Amino acid sequence: MNRQEAAVEAAGLGMRYAWGRDHVLRDCTFRLPAGRICALVGPNGAGKSTLLALAAGLLRPTEGQLRVCGTTPGAARTRLAYVAQDKPLHPQLTVAATLRLGAELNPGRWDQDAAERVAFGSGLTPGARVRALSGGQRTRVALALALGKRAELLLLDEPMADLDPLSRHELTGALMATAAEHGTTVVISSHVVAELDGVCDHLLLLGQGRVRLAGDTDDLLAAHRLLTGTGADFGPHTVVEEHPNGRGRTALVRPGGALEGGDWLVEEPTLEELVLAHLRNPGAPALLTADATPARREEIAV
Amino acid sequence: MVEFRIDRRSGVATYLQIVQQTKQALRLGLLEPGDRLPTAREVVEATAVNPNTVLKAYRELEREGLVEARRGLGTFVQKSLGAGPADSPLAGELTDWMRRARTAGLDREDAAALFQSVLDQEFSEGER
Amino acid sequence: MTAVAPAPRPPFLRGLPWSVVRLHRTALWLWIAFVAAGTGWLLRALWLSAGDERYDPACAPRCIDPEPFDAYIPLHLQGRVMAILPLAVAVFAGGALVGRELERGTAALAWVQSVTPTRWLATKLAVPALLLTGGTTGLTLLFRRVWSTGHPEDRPGWYENDIFLSTGPVLVAYVLLGLALGALAGLLMRRTLSGLGLAFFATLLVYVLLAMGRTHLWPATRWTGFEAARLPGDAERLEVGVITAAGESVQGPECNLDQPGEFDQCLTNNEYTDVYAVGHPASHYWPLQLVETGIVLALAALACWAAFALLRRRTA
Structure with a gap:
């Protein structure tokens, strides 16, 4: 199989912030092929931000390996961009000075035009002080810094939370345009999967610090079916979640055999149903599709 | 554009x-x-x-x-599409079928459901 | 290609050093103002003392003695201000330079540009270190010049804490120590307030401990006899006393040398065989300065190493 290069690969990745504290991430193994737009989804506290910070080289994992753009996160620093959840910026600088900072700190990789298009899209002036910006405007400037640095991998931690619908549409468009033009891999975290529907073609679902689902969204959807019927048992299929429905039952299953001929209605679940079912049932086995499974662990060892 | x-x-x-x-x-x-x-x-x-x-x-x-x-x-x-197959023989047959359905006592919703289920049966999803 | 070169810039400052200067512009202006004000103050003192025979070292033992100490008030003031400088630097480094950046997450903002955390910290330390070393060296040289124009009998003693610090390289070392301890404290605390607090108290602790132990940093000289009874005016006197008939040194009792007869009588009356004094002559100034500078620089290097080790352990 001709596999695309991996933008991010993790094997047995674990992280805890201090001895004696609980693991924020444990035994995470997954692979993100290059060029994908990946939704990193999970409830609050699932470890999304920690995973992004690890990939950005801001933290050092306590266990396991992580490779980004084929190398260590530290060595991939010039090739990735990251926007933290709280959009840290220097409040004493103007917007123009903030972009200048991006230019100075990314020599040879800076695209001033791209940065200005994003920053000044909605009437923001270069002379505006960062401390006086609204939440949405801060997001704009933070994204401008990230897009100005022509990165191969964009790591965005809940980037759209502060944005009004118009800005959200416009900035998502800008993001997608960058991805279309340069083949950038994008990881966007969110706790609302619906927000990313249609934007993402890859899903990484985290629950309680573990990977629950990883893979191409179409592949993941194809691997699951909603069965509704009055039959007592769902046969050879792996049941992720089931609940009573009238006189019968409805179940989200991973088909383990032929679905036709069974005494039930077969439907394709939505991405949101898939995500919610897996989060409600931590006992259900995790599923990684083929292109989301790393090669053997030794091969990705740093 | x-x-x-x-x-x-x-x-x-x-x-x-x-x-x-x-x-x-x-x-x-x-x-x-x-x-x-x-x-x-x-x-x-x-x-x-x-x-x-x-x-x-x-x-x-x-x-x-x-x-x-x-x-x-x-x-x-590369090429354009016709203005729609409204006058094709297939359209005529479908019209005949609809009329027969009405005389058979089907109301609009019944006919639509029947049409949809046959459509789903004959054209698997994603097919064009 | 859409890449556009940013606006023209002075070629001598770009990249990370530019960002450090730009982000701490207020601190830079404060430092320039501090050095300028100190220089002005000291030059004024120099100008006032020029031609005033009270300050003339060539006039021995002294020319006139109206109220000698008044004339040294500017020097005392400036010395005190300069002695506080390392603490102010520690507060700046622990707070604005490092602690606040970690608290706001703007340090991480730099680390996800094309800047490694190590290079970030190195520049954060190097740029202020350069400016602080330059300014402090200038100020101490000028201070030393002003102080040395004073009459050796009247001017504040070289061993007084503020004067000792403000006249030699040891102040530069303390300023660098404040910077290094500040960076370490900021990294440890990751908060502005606790960072600057820890930096202040850590620097203060080193300051106080070394000030208390300063006299032990170089072996003191022991004088006996006439020399002990009449120490030079610029010697630091640590201990004076008498030697009893049993050969014991007893600290405290003195025999006055003013009346020649009285001194001998004092000795015989009390069955003392001699008087003694322990202290540092003015010639110990440089050994003391250099030993303390060495210790402080070593501590600063240790703090730097710890800060880099901590940063490297935390980030990838």
């Missing part, structure tokens, strides 16, 4: 919406052979959908022989 309207709640896959709207544009004469389709970049900038979805839709249109991708130039319309 033709525009695409993506409805996330329609339940129709995004790439299919692009395919259908392109065909619609061909039928309406918004696009003629030789016209250039918007680039993936232009589409995603305007619609904020995944670029791979647009590329998938364009590949689909190309497979059907409606458009042609020219390296480095863009994607161009």
Whole structure:
């Protein structure tokens, strides 16, 4: 199989912030092929931000390996961009000075035009002080810094939370345009999967610090079916979640055999149903599709 | 430049919406052979959908022989679609069927449900 | 290609050093103002003392003695201000330079540009270190010049804490120590307030401990007899006393040397065999300065090493 290069690969990745504290991430193994737009989804506290910070080289994992753009996160620093959840910026600088900072700190990789298009899209002036910006405007400037640095991998931690619908549409468009033009891999975290529907073609679902689902969204959807019927048992299929429905039952299953001929209605679940079912049932086995499974662990060892 | 309207709640896959709207544009004469389709970049900038979805839709249109991708130039319309098959023999048969259904006592919803279930049965999902 | 070169810039400052200067512009202006004000103050003192025979070292033992100490008030003031400088630097480094950046997450903002955390910290330390070393060296040289124009009998003693610090390289070392301890404290605390607090108290602790132990940093000289009874005016006197008939040194009792007869009588009356004194002559100034500078620089290097080790352990 001709596999695309991996933008991010993790094997047995674990992280805890201090001895004696609980693991924020444990035994995470997954692979993100290059060029994908990946939704990193999970409830609050699932470890999304920690995973992004690890990939950005801001933290050092306590266990396991992580490779980004084929190398260590530290060595991939010039090739990735990251926007933290709280959009840290220097409040004493103007917007123009903030972009200048991006230019100075990314020599040879800076695209001033791209940065200005994003920053000044909605009437923001270069002379505006960062401390006086609204939440949405801060997001704009933070994204401008990230897009100005022509990165191969964009790591965005809940980037759209502060944005009004118009800005959200416009900035998502800008993001997608960058991805279309340069083949950038994008990881966007969110706790609302619906927000990313249609934007993402890859899903990484985290629950309680573990990977629950990883893979191409179409592949993941194809691997699951909603069965509704009055039959007592769902046969050879792996049941992720089931609940009573009238006189019968409805179940989200991973088909383990032929679905036709069974005494039930077969439907394709939505991405949101898939995500919610897996989060409600931590006992259900995790599923990684083929292109989301790393090669053997030794091969990705740093 | 033709525009695409993506409805996330329609339940129709995004790439299919692009395919259908392109065909619609061909039928309406918004696009003629030789016209250039918007680039993936232009589409995603305007619609904020995944670029791979647009590329998938364009590949689909190309497979059907409606458009042609020219390296480095863009994607161009190859042929137009007729103004709709309203007067084809098939349409006549369907009209006959609808009339028979009405005389058989089916109301509008019954007929629609029946049509839909046969449609689903004969045309598997994703097929065109 | 859409890459556009940013606006023209002075070629001598770009990249990370530019960002450090730009982000701490207020601190830079404060430092320039501090050095300028100190220089002005000291030059004024120099100008006032020029031609005033009270300050003339050549006039021995002294020319006139109206109220000698008044004339040294500017020097005392400036000495005190300069002695506080390392603490102010520690507060700046622990707070604004490092602690606040970690608290706001703007340090991480730099680390996800094309800047490694190590290079970030190195520049954060190097740029202020350069400016602080330059300014402090200038100020101490000028201070030393002003102080040395004073009459050796009247001017504040070289061993007084503020004067000792403000006249030699040891102040530069303390300023660098404040910077290094500040960076370490900021990294440890990751908060502005606790960072600057820890930096202040850590620097203060080193300051106080070394000030208390300063006299032990170089072996003191022991004088006996006439020399002990009449120490030079610029010697630091640590201990004076008498030697009893049993050969014991007893600290405290003195015999006055003013009346020649009285001194001998004092010795015989009390069955003392001699008087003694322990202290540092003015010639110990440089050994003391250099030993303390060495210790402080070593501590600063240790703090730097710890800060880099901590940063490297935390980030990838």
